[in-house]
Amino acid sequence: MEIRIVKTQNPKVKPLDHELGFGRYFTDHMFVMDYDVSKGWYDPRIIPYGPFEVEPSCMVFHYGQAIFEGMKAYLNRNGEAVTFRPFSNFRRLNRSAERLCIPQLDEEFVWKALKTLLQIEKDWIPKTEGTSLYIRPFVIATDPYLGVRPSHTYKFFIILSPVGAYYKEGLKPVSIYVTDKYVRAAEGGVGFTKTAGNYAVSLYAAEEAMRKGYTQVLWLDAKERKYVEEVGTMNIFFKIDNVLITAPLDSGTILGGITRDSVIQLARDMGYTVEERQLSIQEVYDAYKEGRLEEVFGTGTAAVISPVGKMNWNDNIIEINGGKMGELSQKMYNKITAIQYGKEPDKYGWIEKIED
Ligand SMILES: Cc1ncc(COP(=O)(O)O)c(C=O)c1O
Structure with a gap:
């Protein structure tokens, strides 16, 4: 599958490393892909980060069919952007998906999507020692329906958030x-x-x-x-x-x-x-x-x-x-x-x- 890319016209001003904290700022772009039982996963795209519309009856709001992952990208000492054991996160995402009756994701394709997104957002990886770019892949059920059953439609997202050093004054117990x-x-x-x-x-x-x-x-x-x-x-x-x-x-x-x-x-x-x-x-x-x-x-x-x-x-x-x-x-x-x-x-x- 080809990933469609729509770049933002309004890049944000990046926060300073010491202002980051955890999970408060989001980068300019996100990855999105849809699922339908008849089509499988389709329309993978990288688009400007921002709100999207779903109906109030959207199943995830009512029955909590939602899974996520948490991982990080770092700038190493050679200025290269790297991730730590990403395939372990993708495997765990699929284990969560199976248990929650959510369709499986192709792990190699998710890696391609993440790499493409990270290449576009590389400048968002903070540089100070101990900082990183937190990666949040997640899937939600999107059928507009109030009966209890697995949804027939889903959305998969990857959003990115620059995060500060967890320990500013050393490792505090x-x-x-x-x-x-x-x-x-x-x-x-x-x-x-x-x-x-x-x-x-x-x-x-x-x-x-x-x-x-x-x-x-x-x-x-x-x-x-x-x-x-x-x-x-x-x-x-x-x-x-x-x-x-x-x-x-x-x-x-x-x-x-x-x-x-x-x-x-x-x-x-x-x-x-x-x-x-x-x-x-x-x-x-x-x-x-x-x-x-x-x-x-x-x-x-x-x-x-x-x-x-x-x-x-x-x-x-x-x-x-x-x-x-x-x-x-x-x-x-x-x-x-x-x-x-x-x-x-x-x-x-x-x-x-x-x-x-
Ligand atoms: C409930 C729970 N346990 C353990 C962990 C630690 O997992 P990991 O080392 O993969 O971040 C996490 C964080 O993801 C968690 O949410």
């Missing part, structure tokens, strides 16, 4: 509130997908945690409310007795993070034992009490590594590493960002350049 009152996802549900509803259900608990003075919520498993799952928009790792432990993906209740997977590979190559297994919050607490809980950190595209300094589980306070960033957390952050910004050779084949 966050505090997390462990909830056994609310749950995010149960076995057999959609926890492993990036569907809009997973984020809607997380808001109430997150607000409650914030009122108590915590930045994030740590979810436990829905059935026993015992085992640690993930945090907000991050997977979570615990270092106990020099072993790195994170929740397994087989329950289907956790998003399989691409940063999570990268950390597991890197840690094993650094000689650490990594266990993907059920870990109860009681075990974490006991390890803390016995002085064996060495580090806790979250992993995700936005922050890469987010050290955890404090946890609250039913008013049992767990203070990790004196509230300071741990050695492995720092090492992981340095390693992954060095690969992303081209300071270290990409021996894993994780980097994809946008220009051949």
